[in-house]
Amino acid sequence: MVSADGLKTWFDYQLLFTGIAIAxxxxxxVWSRLVAYLGTLPLADSSVDSTNPTxxxxxxGGGILTIVLLVVLxxxxxxxxK
Structure with missing residues (x-):
């Protein structure tokens, strides 16, 4: 006979794995859409200067945002x- 605690644990893991799969x-x-969008941008344009302070x-800013998100997570x- 299956215990109620074991069944609850099993359902918890099933929900966790389902959530991970959906994520x-x-x-x-999202990654494929982002890559498709970035492919349409003229990033190799000669008017963009990589030495520009912007x-x-x-x-x-992107690096700092990534670090902050990792710390929050x-x-x-x-x-x-509890």
Whole structure:
């Protein structure tokens, strides 16, 4: 006979795996759309100067945003659950 606690744990893992699978599909779909959009941009345009301070600020801002998001995510995942 299956215990209620074991069944609850099994359902928890099934929901977790289903959520991970859905998130994976969404990330792949968004990534493909982003790559398709970036393919249409004239990034090799000679009028874009890579030594321009605006480009450096954009790259730095993206890096800082990524680090902040990772810190927030780590904090959310390490919360004490009750």
């Amino acid at each position: 994976f599909v969404v990330v792949i779909a 480009v450096a600020l954009a790259v730095t 780590a904090g959310l995942l390490n919360r004490d659950r």
